[in-house]
Amino acid sequence: MTYQHELRDFCAIAGIGNSRLGKVPDVSSLDLIVEAMRNAIDDAGIDVKEIDGIVCRGPDELYSQHQLVGERLGINARFSTTPTNGGASQILSIALAVMAIKHGLAKTVICGYGRDAWSRTHKSEAARVRNETRPDSQLAKEFGPEYGYFGAAATHAFGATRHMHLYGTTKDHFGHIAVDFRTHALRNPQAQMKKPLTLEDYHAQKSIVRPFGMFDCSLRSDAAGAVIVTTLERARDLKQPAVRIKGFGTFNNLRGWFADNNMVETAAKKAGEAAYAMAGVGPRDISTAQIYDCFTYMVLTQLEDYGFCKKGEGGDFVSSGALRLDGLLPTNTSGGQLSEAHAEGMLQIVEGARQMRHTYPPERQVKHAHTALISGHGGNQVCHSTLILGRDS
Amino acid sequence: MSTYTKPIPRPAPESLPYWQAAQEHILKVPKCDDCAHYWFPPSLSCPECLSTKVTWTEVSGRGKIFSFVVYDRVYRPAFEADVPYIVGLIELDEGPRILSNVIGITPEDVRCEMAVHVVFDDITDEVSLPKFTPI
Numbered sequence: 001m002t003y004q005h006e007l008r009d010f011c012a013i014a015g016i017g018n019s020r021l022g023k024v025p026d027v028s029s030l031d032l033i034v035e036a037m038r039n040a041i042d043d044a045g046i047d048v049k050e051i052d053g054i055v056c057r058g059p060d061e062l063y064s065q066h067q068l069v070g071e072r073l074g075i076n077a078r079f080s081t082t083p084t085n086g087g088a089s090q091i092l093s094i095a096l097a098v099m100a101i102k103h104g105l106a107k108t109v110i111c112g113y114g115r116d117a118w119s120r121t122h123k124s125e126a127a128r129v130r131n132e133t134r135p136d137s138q139l140a141k142e143f144g145p146e147y148g149y150f151g152a153a154a155t156h157a158f159g160a161t162r163h164m165h166l167y168g169t170t171k172d173h174f175g176h177i178a179v180d181f182r183t184h185a186l187r188n189p190q191a192q193m194k195k196p197l198t199l200e201d202y203h204a205q206k207s208i209v210r211p212f213g214m215f216d217c218s219l220r221s222d223a224a225g226a227v228i229v230t231t232l233e234r235a236r237d238l239k240q241p242a243v244r245i246k247g248f249g250t251f252n253n254l255r256g257w258f259a260d261n262n263m264v265e266t267a268a269k270k271a272g273e274a275a276y277a278m279a280g281v282g283p284r285d286i287s288t289a290q291i292y293d294c295f296t297y298m299v300l301t302q303l304e305d306y307g308f309c310k311k312g313e314g315g316d317f318v319s320s321g322a323l324r325l326d327g328l329l330p331t332n333t334s335g336g337q338l339s340e341a342h343a344e345g346m347l348q349i350v351e352g353a354r355q356m357r358h359t360y361p362p363e364r365q366v367k368h369a370h371t372a373l374i375s376g377h378g379g380n381q382v383c384h385s386t387l388i389l390g391r392d393s
Numbered sequence: 394m395s396t397y398t399k400p401i402p403r404p405a406p407e408s409l410p411y412w413q414a415a416q417e418h419i420l421k422v423p424k425c426d427d428c429a430h431y432w433f434p435p436s437l438s439c440p441e442c443l444s445t446k447v448t449w450t451e452v453s454g455r456g457k458i459f460s461f462v463v464y465d466r467v468y469r470p471a472f473e474a475d476v477p478y479i480v481g482l483i484e485l486d487e488g489p490r491i492l493s494n495v496i497g498i499t500p501e502d503v504r505c506e507m508a509v510h511v512v513f514d515d516i517t518d519e520v521s522l523p524k525f526t527p528i
Contacts (some may be wrong), residue, residue, distance in 0.1 A: 130468065142402035142412075143434055145523055147494045148394035149480045150468040158482055162460040210463035210477075210500065255440075258482055258490050264459065 005247065005278040011098045012235035012242040012392065013353045013359075014108075015044025015228035020339035022192035023118050023245040024222035029058045033114025034072045036224035036346075039099040040110065044228045045239030049092055053079040054095035057344075059116070060084075061135035069112075079106040085290055086378025087344040088250065089113070090225075091385035094349065095248045097229040107230060108162045113346035114224030121220045131220065152294065152339070153217050154209045155381055159263035160297035161211060166264060166312065171211060173255065173315035174296035175202035178215040178338055185335025187325075187363050192219050193339040216296040218337035225346035227353060232392070243356040246281065246371070249274025250383075257381035259310030266298075266307035267384035268375055275373070275386035286388075287353035287369040288355050289329055292377040293336040299323075302375055303331075306386075330366045345376040349387065356391045397516050398471040408451045415521045418513040422489050424450035433489035448452045454511035455528070456485040463500040479503055483525050495528035 017039025019032040027035075035057060041048055054077045055336055058065045066082045079100045083089040090113050097109035117133045131151060132139070139145070162170045165243035179199055197215065205213035235242035251270035253262040276282055293299045300314035308329055309317040323331040334340045334351040341347060352372035358365060369391065376385040404412050414421035424431045425439035426446035438445045461481040467473045481495040481503070495503055496512070509525040516522055 038394055129466075142404055142408060143492055145400035146402050146476060146516075147480055147492065147524075148399070148464060148469070148472040149492060154462045154464070157462040160458045161462060162505060165460070207465040210465060258459075258492070367522060 004239040004280065007098055007102060008246055008278055008280060009232055009244050009390070011101055011229050012232040013154055013227045013240045013245065014240060014242060015040040015046065015231050016350055016353050017041070017043055017052055018190070018228045018347060018350050019114065021190050021223045022221055024116075025119055027116065027222065029062070029114045029116040029224070030068055030072060032116065032222060032224040033058060033069060033112050033226065035086030036114060037069070037073065037112055040112070040226040040228050042160045043240060046080055046108065046228070047238070048073055048075060051075055051077070051108050051110050053097060055079070055083065055096050055109060056112040056226070057082050057089045057093065058114050059133065060138060061071060077106070078244065085252075085292065085383040085385070086380070088244035088376040088378045088383035088385040090345040090349060091248060091374060091376040091387040092250060094227070094229055094245065094387060095250065098245055098248070101229065101312065102158040107234070109229045110226060111229060112224060112226030113344050115343060116270040117220045117342065118222045120233070129305045132202065133220070134298055144263060145295045151209070153212050155257065156295040157209045157212045157256070159301065160295070163264050163297065163301060164211065167315065169300065169315040171203070172199070173300060173319055174211070174216055175199050176319040177293070177296040177299050178192050178202055179322065181336045181337045184325065184333050185339035188334050188340055191335045191340040192221055193335065193367045212295060214340070218294045218342045219339070221341035221343065223341040223343040223347065225350040227349060236392070240358045242392040243353045244392050245387070246390040247275045247277070247279025247388040248386060249278065250385045252379070252384065253382040262382065264301060265311065266301055266305050266377065267375065267382060268302040268386065271384040271386040272306045275388050279390070281371060281388060285371050286329065286373045287358065288333060288352065288366040288372050290333070290343050290352040290372060290374040291336070292348065292375045293332055293338050294342075294377065296338065298377060302377070306373065308376070325364075333364065333366060344378065348374050352387070352389050356389050358391070360363075398400055399469070399515065399516070400471075401520055407437050411435055412520065414449065414451070415513060416519065416522050418521060419451055420454045420511045421449045422487070423447045431487040433491055452485055452487045456483045456509060456525070458482070458495060458503065458505055458507045458509060459484040459490055460505055461495060461503055481509075483509060483524060484503050489518070489526070491523070493522070494524045495526065496507050496524050
């Protein structure tokens with residue numbers, strides 16, 4: 001008898017929702033997340049009072065954000081918290097939900113993330129240029145600002161420069177990622193970006209922090225997503241096709257983004273190995289990937305870390321057409337954070353789950369999709385989480 | 394009156410000796426008395442062995458560029474005259490990696506692994522910034 005992890009296929013996603021995406025002025029991040037949650041609750045066909053767990057997150061300055069969400073949903077909860085792992089939090093939320101459900105701390109948990117990043121960075125011209133969504137208390141006071149070192153683009157650009165140095169990765173490689181995700185976004189009526197993008201456009205882009213230009217950077221969005229997690233058994237009795245939670249894993253390179261080889265071999269490697277082990281699958285079993293694309297380079301390096309190609313071969317992989325809807329590994333099929341909207345990985349979970357339901361029209365559906373790998377990356381670039389979902393049939 | 398408009402470091406208690414040494418144009422980092430490990434950014438215990446026997450130790454000031462980025466966008470008006478400027482992650486010969494500006498070379502010519510050494514930029518009467526330039 002082969003070993004099977006006790007959490008594999010124990011829970012499922014029973015409801016999926018998102019808010020309006022992109023530019024949604026005059027709506028707070030809390031109202032956006034509640035909008036996504038209402039949609040997820042309607043989708044699952046349950047009553048909000050059946051929810052007894054909340055694990056969710058919003059902008060970093062919202063202290064105890066889950067409490068504010070519960071207040072708006074009008075419910076108390078047996079299990080309720082807000083993780084603080086940045087873009088890795090959203091998959092971590094689902095992991096916490098599954099563990100809570102397994103051990104009887106809750107039965108039906110709603111997970112989500114919402115932000116108002118477009119609105120807050122477009123309040124004034126100064127805010128738009130500053131492009132900073134973190135609260136002032138979290139900004140560096142030394143070893144950075146005095147050298148003109150600001151923004152997440154530069155932090156990740158250090159990794160891109162290093163990868164280019166080690167493996168001959170090029171801007172052209174990054175361009176393929178931006179272009180393919182934009183093509184996906186054009187088929188997604190909800191996507192923030194509506195204009196086609198060619199490789200020529202990519203190379204003509206405005207430089208931000210070399211090697212990154214505008215099209216290497218993810219969007220500033222007003223956006224929220226939510227899912228409802230319950231046991232697979234219960235999910236099968238609800239309105240929608242259940243989406244199995246096959247496995248998850250986390251890893252955190254806490255020694256730092258600048259330490260060791262972490263900018264080039266990210267925590268995705270060990271998080272992914274743990275998720276593959278729980279799910280009982282490997283990279284060849286994945287039908288679609290939804291990768292945390294805060295910057296183009298991060299897609300390339302994570303694809304290597306997850307074993308879809310060897311370390312250093314990501315450039316060839318992404319420029320082979322593999323990421324397209326009819327490619328070897330259709331990736332970020334809704335357009336991702338580069339072209340759909342940026343909700344710190346929550347919309348990657350939403351898209352991965354929807355692909356497992358096979359309810360999309362043919363131009364958006366990954367054919368015969370049965371297993372989805374989803375990644376979350378964040379904190380100070382060192383926290384990582386991986387989720388593997390499966391079609392229930 | 395100083396006309397310096399860029400951010401001035403606001404040191405944490407544990408990094409004060411770094412900036413005091415920099416003011417005297419000396420590059421110092423914490424070194425563990427027990428396991429001889431050098432590290433950065435500063436803290437009161439050694440991240441290799443957790444010893445609290447720490448000595449701020451002068452280092453060679455030489456290292457290589459582990460990685461770098463080039464700012465074309467002006468994030469703060471005070472840096473407008475500087476773009477394009479280079480921010481590098483310098484791996485000192487003693488091991489620690491320090492973020493700083495790489496100066497004295499164009500963005501087109503800078504490369505990873507390039508050998509650099511420290512120079513000091515006296516930005517005010519009280520504060521000097523360690524920066525790095527190719528050897």
